[in-house]
Amino acid sequence: MKEQKPGKYWDRAWSLVEGCMKIDKECENCWSEEQASIRVRQLNPKIRERYVNVLTRGKFNGSVNLMWNDLYKPTPGQSPAVWSIWNDLFHHRVPFEFQYKAIERIHLCQQHTFIACTKRPHNAIEVMDKALFHLKRNYPDAVTPLPNLVGMTTAGYQSAANARIPELLRADFALRAVSMEPMLGPINLDSICVTISEGEVRPWCDLDVIILGGETGRHARPLHPDWARGVRDQCERAGVPFYFKKWGEWYPVTRNVEARIRHKEDPEWHIWPDQGEESPVSLKVPRGTTERLLDGVEHNALPWREKDNSQYMLDIAEPVGTDLA
Ligand code: SF4
Numbered sequence: 549m550k551e552q553k554p555g556k557y558w559d560r561a562w563s564l565v566e567g568c569m570k571i572d573k574e575c576e577n578c579w580s581e582e583q584a585s586i587r588v589r590q591l592n593p594k595i596r597e598r599y600v601n602v603l604t605r606g607k608f609n610g611s612v613n614l615m616w617n618d619l620y621k622p623t624p625g626q627s628p629a630v631w632s633i634w635n636d637l638f639h640h641r642v643p644f645e646f647q648y649k650a651i652e653r654i655h656l657c658q659q660h661t662f663i664a665c666t667k668r669p670h671n672a673i674e675v676m677d678k679a680l681f682h683l684k685r686n687y688p689d690a691v692t693p694l695p696n697l698v699g700m701t702t703a704g705y706q707s708a709a710n711a712r713i714p715e716l717l718r719a720d721f722a723l724r725a726v727s728m729e730p731m732l733g734p735i736n737l738d739s740i741c742v743t744i745s746e747g748e749v750r751p752w753c754d755l756d757v758i759i760l761g762g763e764t765g766r767h768a769r770p771l772h773p774d775w776a777r778g779v780r781d782q783c784e785r786a787g788v789p790f791y792f793k794k795w796g797e798w799y800p801v802t803r804n805v806e807a808r809i810r811h812k813e814d815p816e817w818h819i820w821p822d823q824g825e826e827s828p829v830s831l832k833v834p835r836g837t838t839e840r841l842l843d844g845v846e847h848n849a850l851p852w853r854e855k856d857n858s859q860y861m862l863d864i865a866e867p868v869g870t871d872l873a
Contacts, residue, residue, distance in 0.1 A: 762796025
């Protein structure tokens with residue numbers, strides 16, 4: 549498996565769907581929308597065309613473009629890599645035929661690991677059931693759920709966690725990850741679980757990893773260190789792998805440091821109101837300059853980093869059928 553850069557939990561982007569629709573406050577400073585609004589002005593028509601109809605006045609308008617040709621970017625002969633699927637494969641405007649083709653490709657490229665991140669895990673439940681049913685029918689030897697597919701959802705604040713984590717736990721993925729990036733508030737995971745069938749309850753601690761980070765970009769919102777500590781401690785107690793990705797644009801410092809720096813120059817501050825004089829403060833810093841330390845420790849647990857998939861570099865298996873009816 550290729551060495552991953554610090555703070556990057558995947559190697560290659562698999563851009564299958566261009567366009568999306570903002571659905572909550574996590575989407576406020578959507579990076580993908582910003583990139584689309586830059587690329588739509590490119591002179592190269594091939595790049596421009598990917599984005600023209602998905603934006604209105606520079607904002608996602610809910611339309612999606614399907615990148616049919618890019619479905620074949622990952623191939624069975626490539627060296628193992630971790631692919632991050634963009635944008636949302638489980639968006640309600642993505643047709644099942646396309647979703648199935650992506651799932652089939654993932655099955656055929658077992659040396660790779662794929663991460664499908666969605667803010668719509670309720671859609672993933674139905675899509676995965678149906679896709680794995682057809683995959684098994686077309687490839688009777690297929691192992692399901694797919695061992696090289698990570699289902700991921702985002703939960704940057706409490707009500708998103710309450711709603712999306714149970715849906716992710718219900719969806720048929722071999723590996724499940726939650727991204728708390730950008731983290732926008734404290735999260736208590738204690739009571740989060742889902743009933744799978746009579747007598748079978750799947751709790752949040754069945755998750756395979758939680759990835760947490762602060763926001764980047766011009767309008768980035770700060771991450772309170774206690775929010776990050778709270779999730780770290782809950783993961784530690786429950787034995788759930790924890791990955792601290794980054795602080796983002798804002799770095800927490802002590803009040804002493806604040807006083808010293810304020811004296812020298814005039815940086816931008818966010819003063820947390822919660823603990824009076826004891827409150828931490830967050831200092832706006834240039835992108836990429838903050839360490840990935842939480843209380844002096846790097847948290848790097850990633851289940852897919854431990855796996856060696858090179859033995860799966862296979863010849864393409866032939867399907868016994870292609871029918872999706
Ligand atoms: S779901 Fe993701 S890609 Fe879609 S608008 Fe929100 S942040 Fe952007």
